[in-house]
Amino acid sequence: MSQAASHLMGVYNRAPVEVERGEGARLFAADGTVYLDCVQGISTNALGHAHPVLVQAVKDQAEKLWHVSNIFRIPDQEALAAELCDKSFADVVFFTNSGTEAVECALKTARKYHYVNGQPERIDIYGFDGAFHGRTYGAVNAAANPSYTEGFGPKMQGFHQLTWGDHEALKAAIANPTTAAIIVEPVQGEGGCRPVPDVCLRGLRELCDEHGVLIIFDEVQCGMGRTGKLWAHEWAGMQPDIMAIAKALGGGFPIGACLSTTEAAKGMTVGAHGSTFGGNPLAMAVGRAAFGELSKPETLAHVNEIAGYLKQQLHGLKERFPDVILDVRGKGLLTGLKLVPNNREFMAWARDGQHLLIAGGGDNCVRLLPPLNITLEEAREAVEKLERTCEAARGRMAA
Numbered sequence: 001m002s003q004a005a006s007h008l009m010g011v012y013n014r015a016p017v018e019v020e021r022g023e024g025a026r027l028f029a030a031d032g033t034v035y036l037d038c039v040q041g042i043s044t045n046a047l048g049h050a051h052p053v054l055v056q057a058v059k060d061q062a063e064k065l066w067h068v069s070n071i072f073r074i075p076d077q078e079a080l081a082a083e084l085c086d087k088s089f090a091d092v093v094f095f096t097n098s099g100t101e102a103v104e105c106a107l108k109t110a111r112k113y114h115y116v117n118g119q120p121e122r123i124d125i126y127g128f129d130g131a132f133h134g135r136t137y138g139a140v141n142a143a144a145n146p147s148y149t150e151g152f153g154p155k156m157q158g159f160h161q162l163t164w165g166d167h168e169a170l171k172a173a174i175a176n177p178t179t180a181a182i183i184v185e186p187v188q189g190e191g192g193c194r195p196v197p198d199v200c201l202r203g204l205r206e207l208c209d210e211h212g213v214l215i216i217f218d219e220v221q222c223g224m225g226r227t228g229k230l231w232a233h234e235w236a237g238m239q240p241d242i243m244a245i246a247k248a249l250g251g252g253f254p255i256g257a258c259l260s261t262t263e264a265a266k267g268m269t270v271g272a273h274g275s276t277f278g279g280n281p282l283a284m285a286v287g288r289a290a291f292g293e294l295s296k297p298e299t300l301a302h303v304n305e306i307a308g309y310l311k312q313q314l315h316g317l318k319e320r321f322p323d324v325i326l327d328v329r330g331k332g333l334l335t336g337l338k339l340v341p342n343n344r345e346f347m348a349w350a351r352d353g354q355h356l357l358i359a360g361g362g363d364n365c366v367r368l369l370p371p372l373n374i375t376l377e378e379a380r381e382a383v384e385k386l387e388r389t390c391e392a393a394r395g396r397m398a399a
């Protein structure tokens with residue numbers, strides 16, 4: 001179908017692939033091409049396409065009950081919340097349909113906390129450059145990427161941006177008596193697979209505790225086992241007060257959640273927030289099935305094994321193709337390559353030449369976001385396809 005005939009709002013530059021069916025790490029296009037899918041709905045289908053446990057969960061629940069809204073008790077919602085809290089720092093959960101809504105809930109929870117805590121002047125939220133928190137107003141203001149905020153009216157009051165690695169500015173922000181919270185991705189996803197050093201996360205916790213400032217983690221992309229621990233912040237041995245998650249939580253079904261300690265959520269009382277669809281029975285049934293698989297120790301062990309292999313192989317590629325690959329980044333299976341050639345072109349060469357699907361990222365990176373259950377065989381295939389893409393890139397750059 002031609003672009004001109006499309007009735008879709010033109011906000012996406014879509015790859016010329018018509019997808020039809022998926023199975024595990026494979027994506028089958030309408031024209032018969034089979035792709036090795038290391039995008040997986042952007043780090044979302046963490047168990048691959050059409051995982052039998054998830055398919056069964058959808059089928060079973062679809063015949064029972066889809067939606068009732070949150071004016072009724074939803075047993076699977078209470079159960080998934082309990083499972084999430086059992087495996088995290090959190091005491092309470094609010095379910096959403098997307099990552100950006102989980103971020104909105106986190107921002108509102110933080111401001112409302114200070115309001116009910118007798119410090120209504122604490123409204124300032126500090127984010128970092130290169131961050132991505134979603135596309136709703138609060139989320140774009142928190143990340144403050146100009147290409148997502150420009151033209152959309154005045155910048156929202158109380159949102160500020162810190163430069164990555166500027167510790168002095170961060171300290172000053174935390175010491176500011178009007179600061180409500182710091183929002184950060186422990187590993188930046190869209191920004192180009194940048195992990196915050198563990199020591200910085202621990203330092204952040206100490207400083208925030210000292211000044212009564214809340215920490216919001218956005219683990220929408222880096223959570224749910226992607227880094228080889230269930231939550232990315234576990235690597236640093238510290239905990240946030242509030243955390244937004246989504247993407248992999250439903251294994252491809254739209255689910256998000258805002259997790260919080262009881263203390264940080266103390267302003268979120270009846271009427272303070274809500275969602276019609278959030279936490280609906282269908283989503284919760286799939287979420288329980290997906291989270292059950294993702295949180296298994298075997299799943300995390302497998303991620304670490306494959307991630308170790310990939311890291312070694314990608315560093316090898318960087319050594320052989322220093323004219324193509326500048327840097328290997330990321331954590332676990334949130335893997336990034338900072339490139340010399342344009343990342344969009346490289347993605348097209350991988351897709352059209354090798355039938356390998358990879359994602360773009362900030363700072364001229366490409367991201368490999370395979371399903372967490374990708375086999376070693378498939379990971380090897382991905383590396384071979386990347387190697388041939390690097391060869392092709394070298395040829396094209398020489399031409």
Ligand SMILES: *Cc1c(COP(=O)(O)O)cnc(C)c1O
Nearest residue numbers: 098099100132133134189220221
């Ligand atoms: C994808 C993403 C979001 C937004 O999630 P949506 O479901 O697209 O709203 C927020 N934060 C991070 C870190 C993300 O990767």
